[in-house]
Amino acid sequence: MRSRFLVGAASTAGAWSLAALSLGLLAACAQPPPPEEPDPCNVQVVTLRLYADDIINPNEGDRPRPVQVRLYQLSNDLRLQNAKYDDILLRDAETLGEDMLKRDEVTVYPNDLVEIKFERIPEAVFLGGAAMFRDPQG
CATH class of the missing domain: 1.20.5 (Single alpha-helices involved in coiled-coils or other helix-helix interfaces)
Structure with missing residues (x-):
């Protein structure tokens, strides 16, 4: 037993x-464990609001006109600071050179508020702007 x-x-x-x-x-x-969630993207969305007065950019009859506004994402602002108005108006790419990382253009109408949203380029340290007036000398 x-x-x-x-x-x-x-x-x-x-x-x-x-x-x-x-x-x-x-x-x-x-089953294998689920994959790890990726790190969040480091994207910065910039919101810029531009308001144009109701008498902006008057013509010969003192009637307001829209204005083209150029926005520049820049790695350095020295060239923009030293540029003349006509340099930016007529030759912005040549004038700003490699400092200009991106250029956007928007139309702003009299007595209007424009909201612009864009992704900041990681290398961009400065945001510059130039308004294209009909008679910039006043």
């Missing part, structure tokens, strides 16, 4: 070992 008990105990231990091995194999076949 004693040997039966040992055989039974040995077979029970073997059954437990087999069960543990089976569970280990099943666990190895389980």
